[in-house]
Amino acid sequence: MARIQFDKEKVLESATNAFWRLGYTATSMHTLVEQTGLKPGSIYLAFGNKEGLFRESLDYYAHQSLDNLEATLAQYNSVEEALPDIFMSFIEESCQSEYCSCFLVKSQLELTDQQTELRDHVSQQLRRVESLYFESFLKNNTESEARAKATSVMLHIFGIRVYGYHSNSKEQLIDALRLGLPWLSWKAEH
Amino acid sequence: MARIQFDKEKVLESATNAFWRLGYTATSMHTLVEQTGLKPGSIYLAFGNKEGLFRESLDYYAHQSLDNLEATLAQYNSVEEALPDIFMSFIEESCQSEYCSCFLVKSQLELTDQQTELRDHVSQQLRRVESLYFESFLKNNTESEARAKATSVMLHIFGIRVYGYHSNSKEQLIDALRLGLPWLSWKAEH
């Protein structure tokens, strides 16, 4: 079968899904073979090993997230107007029954010092998100204001990614976000 | 050897340490046998199984954390004065090389729907922390203010527990906390 290959996009999507739900360690090759439809040998030829498939899954997820964030920001006049809607969608997400936080956040916390390379990879992707917010804030803020606001936004995003895992109280989260991020352009209906 | 037993406190401390660093799935019974000094049979007699030891480790950690928090709050006139120091110690913690976030937060994110019992257990412990803050805020705030402030504090704590895993910039975190929690009694030296 020289040349013809499986659909890498679909394989990464299902692998990402498995790793996201179960975590890196708890996802067995058996599960990955089941979910991707690939045979063990094919996975090892294409990705080297389980860690290789995990790394590509992380990249796939991060790339999608950043693209999605950029597209969302482009729809608004300012990041201050975009963020309330972004946070609302995060809260909605967290109320769904099959919610499993953010793949990057979960991976960041699962990986140990023995997996430095992978962990740094995740850190880098998370920093990219913060950089995107930072750059956006620079339009209407001084550099130090923009930096503090970007970090504060990240803290709140991380907070929701954890908080949403054990609580379903939408109003409580919205009130807390309005309290912690009063400088955002919250609208009445939020 | 009827009656005489191993030091449960020490066993739980080392088990907690292993689970905290490596996570539930990645901590093998072999590691636990090594770290606790107990033989497999003793662990199974005392804790039933790996999950039992994990649950008791979670309780051990949560109990310590809550005791510690209560003791800290007692040293201050108000929770608003205590929190800046508490947050500063969280930030200091997160800058240490062997930092591995908060055991409860990590566990919360690792556990899946298949481990509902364990996950609910962790959620309950986290809610206890929030309740403690809520009760403290009630002294100087209306109920709805106190609730929003307690949730906001939890979001920031969770945020640091994740953020601290990939960044070492103390100043940046402090600026973000001052921005997100301006109603706390921050002192000049913070």
Place this chain on the structure above:
DNA sequence: CAAATTATTGAGTGATCATTCAAAAAGACT
């Protein structure tokens, strides 16, 4: 001081883990 009770030991269990590889299959190239 026996007898009964309970804790400890650690080799051993089958299951599952990540990974390999020789054989077969499917284009590509000449």
Place this chain on the structure above:
DNA sequence: AGTCTTTTTGAATGATCACTCAATAATTTG
């Protein structure tokens, strides 16, 4: 068409997984 190159296959590998249990040791009880 025939050869070459690359992909797919899936059974097999040894390692490690959580867990068990019969034998042993320590302490309490009568």
